[in-house]
């Protein structure tokens with residue numbers, strides 16, 4: 154999973170990056186692809202720890218989330234811009250956007266107007282891209298009427314200033330646009346960057362309704378405060394966190410928020426060589442799960458042997474699971490559940 158932090162200059166993006174990853178942000182401008190600074194978060198997962206310990210696995214592979222922070226562009230002069238437009242090509246392949254809204258002592262923006270102006274940039278960028286594509290489609294005789302019609306529908310929607318994540322698309326439309334990387338279709342988590350005193354505060358019901366109406370979820374983070382916690386030991390960290398009214402560090406809370414917002418679940422493969430956690434969208438099947446592990450496994454899929462985590466946690470071994478009749482044989486269309494431990498039989 155790959156996300157990127159965007160927002161106005163000085164909104165605290167690099168501080169948010171540091172709070173989430175523990176990595177010191179880079180300062181100074183950069184150009185092109187060099188602007189992206191990746192940080193990795195390994196998801197803390199008690200179920201995975203249990204599997205590793207029970208199987209005595211040699212290796213543990215948690216779900217990993219990549220977060221990108223972007224260095225400022227040296228050519229960018231506009232101080233007050235909602236979003237640096239030269240950033241847009243760098244965020245097209247991301248799975249989700251973290252949009253930082255500053256609400257700390259030195260910089261305060263109201264949630265809704267700040268979100269709207271950033272959304273406006275995303276919508277505009279998509280419109281621009283769609284329009285250029287339509288021009289080409291009109292000239293290209295091999296292009297389908299279907300794509301033309303779909304593009305016109307998309308452009309009409311964007312023209313009204315609405316993000317594409319609110320437009321219902323058919324599976325064929327999704328297919329046609331899959332390589333476009335439309336920005337206003339990406340899941341957005343609005344990260345309110347606040348002072349420690351407001352770390353556990355909440356937005357108003359009216360704000361929540363307005364944000365949800367845009368298909369956006371809010372995540373609150375006292376970035377400067379939490380970026381300093383990395384210097385403390387575990388005990389010191391939890392002491393400071395509870396003083397701020399928080400029950401987990403930023404990294405863990407972000408993962409929970411992203412999982413909920415993106416509709417993700419976790420499934421596992423486990424054995425002697427490794428215990429491995431994998432993310433999957435809710436509603437996806439055993440065949441989709443196989444594809445996440447390896448395309449060859451999906452291609453040669455025969456069947457899946459599945460046990461729910463709770464059953465495994467009670468019985469604690471493959472043999473006992475089988476004995477108790479808790480090992481299920483499932484076909485490719487089986488809808489995966491959170492916590493499923495799966496072994497896929499396949500032929501190459």
Ligand SMILES: Nc1nc2c(ncn2[C@@H]2O[C@H](COP(=O)(O)OP(=O)(O)O)[C@@H](O)[C@H]2O)c(=O)[nH]1
Nearest residue numbers: 162163164165166167168257346347375376377
């Ligand atoms: N007090 C306070 N200052 C912050 C917070 N977040 C960022 N800052 C300060 O705001 C300035 C800009 O932050 P930075 O992360 O570099 O912003 P960026 O341009 O969006 O990457 C820096 O001086 C930070 O120390 C915060 O939560 N609280």
Ligand SMILES: [Mg+2]
Nearest residue numbers: 166167223224
């Ligand atoms: Mg920065």
